Amino acid sequence: MVSERSLAVLRAIVQDYVASREPVGSKTIVDRHHFGVSAATIRNDMALLEEEELIAAPHTSSGRIPTDKGYRVFVDQLADIRPLTTAQRQAIETFLGESNDLDELLSRTVRLVAQLTRQLAVVQYPSFARARVRHVELVSIAPTRVLCILISDSGQVEQRLAELDHPVDEETLHRLRDRLNEVAAGLTMAEAADALSAETAQADRAHAEVLRTLAATLADQAKVTRSDRLVVAGAANLVRTEQDFAGNILGVIEAIEEQVVILRLFGEMHSDEGIAVRIGRENAPYGLGETSVVSSSFAVPGRDVSRLGVVGPTRMDYSQSMAAVRAVARYLSRTLGES
Amino acid sequence: MVSERSLAVLRAIVQDYVASREPVGSKTIVDRHHFGVSAATIRNDMALLEEEELIAAPHTSSGRIPTDKGYRVFVDQLADIRPLTTAQRQAIETFLGESNDLDELLSRTVRLVAQLTRQLAVVQYPSFARARVRHVELVSIAPTRVLCILISDSGQVEQRLAELDHPVDEETLHRLRDRLNEVAAGLTMAEAADALSAETAQADRAHAEVLRTLAATLADQAKVTRSDRLVVAGAANLVRTEQDFAGNILGVIEAIEEQVVILRLFGEMHSDEGIAVRIGRENAPYGLGETSVVSSSFAVPGRDVSRLGVVGPTRMDYSQSMAAVRAVARYLSRTLGES
C-alpha cells in the first residue's frame, strides 16, 4: 500500500520529469517541492513506488522516471486539471466564434488545440449517420456523368460523381431528382440509405438503370459517413518532441497520415467523464508504444458523437492537455448544439 | 573553364554523395566510376571544381560535397532524367486510373508521387478561375442561413454558408436561384464574379438585401479560387531525411502546414520545360535554405495551370525526383484533358 505522501512524491516526479526531461532524484524533489522531510525519507518513498512499478531508474545511480503505470495513476488520481486561464478561454471564444462553416470551425479548432497544448492535434469529423437529409441535387456534368450532391440539415455537403452506362437528359434528371428528394428528404442518413436502396428494386423500366446507379451512389454516400476523416494540425510539435519518442517517430507520423489507426483508437476510447487518456504501451498494438493520446468526445445531443484530441509522447503534460481538450470539446458541443 | 572530365567528376560526386551521405574523395571516385585516370588526376580536377565553387570540403582533409551551385549545374546540365521503369509507368496508370473524382485523383496523385520519390509530395488544386459556372444552387439551412453551392463544368463543387439579416422563404430562394443561374451560367468564374457583383447594384427593392448577400457570397466564392489549397503526403519521408536539414526541419514542416509559403514558391516557379527546380539557398528568403523543391506544372489546355512537386533536402536524388514528377504531371495533364 502506497502512503499518501508517496503518491505526492509520484506527482512531484511526474511533474518535474515532464518539465525537465531528466530523471529526478530525491534531492531535486526536496529542493523544488516543500515536503517537510529530508531527502532520505523521499528515497524510502521512492523505493516503495519502485516496488509498485510506478517509477523506475534508468541506471543504477540516477533519478527516477515514471513508468506507464505511474503515468496512469497520475492521470487517474493525481492530476489537477486546472481550468484554463481567462485569456485562454477568451481565445477559444474569439478564435472559434468567427467561423460560420463546419469545415472552417473544425479546421480552426484543430489549430487552436495544437497551439494550446503544443502537441499534435486531431479532430474527427462528426458523423453523418444521424443527420437528416435536407436536399438531394443531381447535376449533369457530361451526358453519362452525374454529380450527386447530398446536403444534410446541419449544412454538411457530400458530393460524388456517378458514371452511367447510358446518357440521360436534363429533363429526366429533374424528375429523378424530385423523386429521390421525396424518398429521402427528412430521413436520417442511415434511413435514407435503406430507403434509396429499396427504391432501386422497384424502378420503372425506362430509367431503371439510371435510377439504380444514382440511388446506389447516394445510398453509399449516406452510409460511408464522413466520420472516417480527420483534420490534423501541429505536426511541428511532434517533431519538436521527437527525442521523447524512442526513435520510432516515423510510426507515429505514418499513423497520422494513414488516419485509420487514429480512428480505430478513437473508436475504442470511451469514458463516462467525456475525456479519456491512453498511455504508452496501451497503444502498443497500434505501433504507438511510446505515444499517448488524450481525447474527448464532443456531440450535439441526438447526434452521433465525435472526438478530438492530441497525440504526443508518453512524457507529455497531461494536466495541460486534458484541460485544453476538455475546454474546447465543451465549447464545440455547446456551439454545435445551438446551430 | 572546367573541362569535360571535370564535369563528369562533378556528376560522380553528386551521385555518390547523394547515395552515401558522405563526402566523397578522389579514391572513391576512381574505384566506383571507371575514369581511365588515377586518383591524382581526379584530385587536380577536384581542385578546379573547388576553384569554381561547385564543390567544397567540409574539413581540410576530407572528401568533397557539392555546393548549391554544384547542384545547380548538375540539375541544369548533367542530370540524366531517365524515364521511369515500365513497372512504375504501369503503377501510375493503374493507381490513378481508378479515381473518378477530382478530389480523389489529386489525393491519389500526391500519395503516388510521395511513394515514387520517397520525398514529401505536394499538389496544388487546379485553379477555378477559368472554369465555367455550370450551376448555382441555393439551399435553405435555417430561415436566415443559405448554403450557396457553386458547381463548375469540370465537376468541382464549392460551398459556402451565407448569413442573412432577414429570413427568406423557399419560394423567393427559388426565384433568386433561377435568376442567379441565368446571370452566371456559362461564364468563367472570373467573369461570373464580375457579373454577380454587377447584379448586386441593380437589385429590385424587395429582395435587395438577400440578393446582395447571396451574390456577394457567390462572387467571392468564384474569385477566391481553390488554387490556394494544397494536398500533401509523405511527411514521414521528411522526417526520415531529417539529418540532411541542418536542424531546422521545423521550419519546413511549418511551411508545409502554413501552405502559403509553398504556394508562393510554386507561384515563382515557371519554366519552359514544364519542370523546374529550386535549390537550397535559392529558397532562403522563405526560411527553407536547406530545402530543394522540384515541381512541374500540369494543366488542361485553356485552363489555368497548377503545380505538383516534391520538397526535400538539398541533398536529394534530383534525377529520380524530376523523372517521377514529370511523368505524373504529364499523366495528369493528359487525363484532365480528356474529361
Add this chain to the structure above:
DNA sequence: ATTAGCAGTCATCCGAACCGAGTGCTAAGG
C-alpha cells in the same frame, strides 16, 4: 597532361582517469 610518392592535416575512434549525482543501507534519534 598524367601519375606516383610523400608529407601534412584533421575528424574519428578508443581507453583511462575523473567527476559527481544519486542510491541503498545502517545506525542513531524523535
Add this chain to the structure above:
DNA sequence: CCTTAGCACTCGGTTCGGATGACTGCTAAT
C-alpha cells in the same frame, strides 16, 4: 515506528591524449 544523518558504492558523462586512417596538396618524374 517513522525519520534522518552519514557513508560507501555505482555508474553515466566528460575530458584528455594518443593512435588511426582517410584525405589532400605538392613536387618531381614520366
